Amino acid sequence: MEISHIEHIGIAVKNLDESIKYYENILGLKCYAVEEVPDQKVKTAFFKVGDTKIELLESTNPEGPISKFIEKKGEGIHHLAFAVKDISGSLKEVEGKGIQLIDKEPRKGAEGLNIAFLHPKSTMGILIEFCSDKK
């Protein structure tokens, strides 16, 4: 498999509007899109930093994965997304090497990208996402 770059870093936040203010006013970054992803029960906000995006995630449902993450660990980095050339092939490759998959097949994520998650139990504690590389 070939990872070209870190597509985004997903950060779980309690309050999207307050967090956007922090990234804009303190760090001088600019939010270029806010998008709801009903499938993942989140509202997201995106910032571009070089090659990579920061994706803030606020839960839209107390039963959603981001609510549960914040309950357990507090606000913070939730997942790391790698841009890969061939997402289906990459999933098959890592599964063949013993990695447990959350998504056996790619599905649609934010920004129209094909995405799939690996299970953090088999990836040294980090939730890893593969994204199709649109470059």
Place this chain on the structure above:
Amino acid sequence: MEISHIEHIGIAVKNLDESIKYYENILGLKCYAVEEVPDQKVKTAFFKVGDTKIELLESTNPEGPISKFIEKKGEGIHHLAFAVKDISGSLKEVEGKGIQLIDKEPRKGAEGLNIAFLHPKSTMGILIEFCSDKK
């Protein structure tokens, strides 16, 4: 202040050698350097992914910050480092906006970079590092 890119993502691991194997054998990344940073009580391993590096951190001391982080939260992403043009000026700027600093002045970090940490209590739960931009 001006952030040019995400310089690196710091990941706390229990066993550096096993983690290097995971990033190399499963994700196909290549470790290009291993370095001990006595000041931070860590041994680090670096991988380049596009613009950004992944920095794995194993504690060399049970009283070190990485040991304490793993005790509390388990293995996972420990900090996010932004490359900034003017590190001293950026520290002064965010301090003036009410952000609590861990390092009031830059100090030497891994790879000879000047670095400084902001306090996660005032940065939405994420430990943020500024690095001098060598580009």
